[in-house]
Amino acid sequence: MASPEHAPITLERLVEQTRTIYSLPYFYERFNEAINHPRSSIADIAKIIIEDQGLTARILKLANSPMFGYHTKVDSITKAVTIIGTQQLRDLAFAASAMGVFKGIPEELMNMAFFWRHSIACGIIARNLATSLRESNVERFFVAGILHDVGQLIMCAAIPDTVGELLALSRSRQEQYHHTERDLLGFDHADLGGALLQAWKLPANIFEPVACHHAPRAAAQFPLEAAIVHLAEIICQAFEFGASGEWCVSPLEPAAWERLGMPVNILATILKQSEPQIGETFDILMEGQ
Amino acid sequence: MHSWRNNSATGTLVGLPRGYRLVGLTQIDNLSAGMTLANDVLDRTGRLLLGAGVELSQKHLIVLRTWGIMEVDIVGVEDDDQGSHLPAEIMHEQLDAAMATLAPLFRNSDTQHPVMRELLRLAALRKATHGLP
Secondary structure (H helix, E strand, O other), X not given: OOOOOOOOOOHHHHHHHHHHHOOOOHHHHHHHHHHHOOOOOHHHHHHHHHOOHHHHHHHHHHHOOHHHOOOOOXXXXXXXXXXXXXXXXXXXXXXHHHHHHOOOOOOOOOOHXXXXXXXXXXXXXXXXXXXXXXXXXXXXXXXXXXXXOHHHHHHHHHOHHHHHHHHHHHHHHOOOHHHHHHHHHOOXXXXXXXXXXXXXXXXXXXXXXXXXXXXXXXXXXXXXXXXXXXXXXXXXXHOOOOOOOOOOOOOOOHHHHHHHOOOOOHHHHHHHHHHHHHHHHHHHHHOOO | OOOOOOOOOXXXXXXXXXXXXXXXXXXXXXXXXXXXXOOOEEOOOOOEEEOOOOEOOHHHHHHHHHHOOOXXXXXXXXXXXXXXXXXXXXXHHHHHHHXXXXXXXXXXXXOOOHHHHHHHXXXXXXXXXXXXX
């Protein structure tokens, strides 16, 4: 493809380039070290989050919103560690920082408010689908949903001219955006987002569903997580909750639906439950960003 | 996969004529205090959460929601079928118009698949109800 960006565009180059511009939220690695250190106390773990006042406020607001359904009021991070659990709190904190991590994306390519509404909606619907399957530790679905299209943001920042061409081409060809990406670049935003999160050493139960959200059959380790994020994105597109590079509803992989073993009429319940939560969570996460 | 209904349990219920037992699968949003569970409610590991015959209290409704339970069998009602009825105030023309507006969005979807058919129906219903463009 005739591209104004010089070196050939490869997935590895984009991941490397992105890692020089964006980095994991400051708390993340320290939090992991604290979890893994045998002598850390709850207070040590909580302290890492408390140092970031904005993050602390967002986590407490999220944890006390009705969708989380924690019965006790979570009025401090120390309490959050004990009620929510350390790994869940880490996932939730990452979800609450994602928007701060990817800043400065050229708005003329993608409307960031639409993009994050699509992402947050996907996180909430994925979380609600997982809850309805009575999965435990559902915050990983929330964060995987929020991050599922992060590969699109990376491309907007690193190769804006190419993204402009891809967006226009997918619309003129009337094909899925990720098909156009794959056709011209040899990989798509799902591969790229998954590769970045893996390079950042996020757990596989987050980066694999992100990498496989358009092809859940390819998920070797976490097929259920991948199937849920895949379906959650399709639901967001069908109800036009926000928008991303995809201009129409992505095709459903029937095997992913069958894996979930849900009755079709649950979709109405999921919609009814999720819609008010999307607006509320969007307000909490966008505040001060 | 866990089962959505525990059909094996047939809790004995007092006060109903022998052999007569009307039971309906009811969505969590349509439950109210005072309804009676027709079957055991189990979690995905098979642990008993609430037993057949329990009369639901307000607290039970909150707890069911927290556990992620979407529907339970209730004594004395019919299955609530959200699919077949349109809210009275929505005209079929409005729904058809919404379907037509949505056609380009669903152009790469197989709307013969039950999930996509249901999503299209719900999206059209939502558009028609809220008067969305």
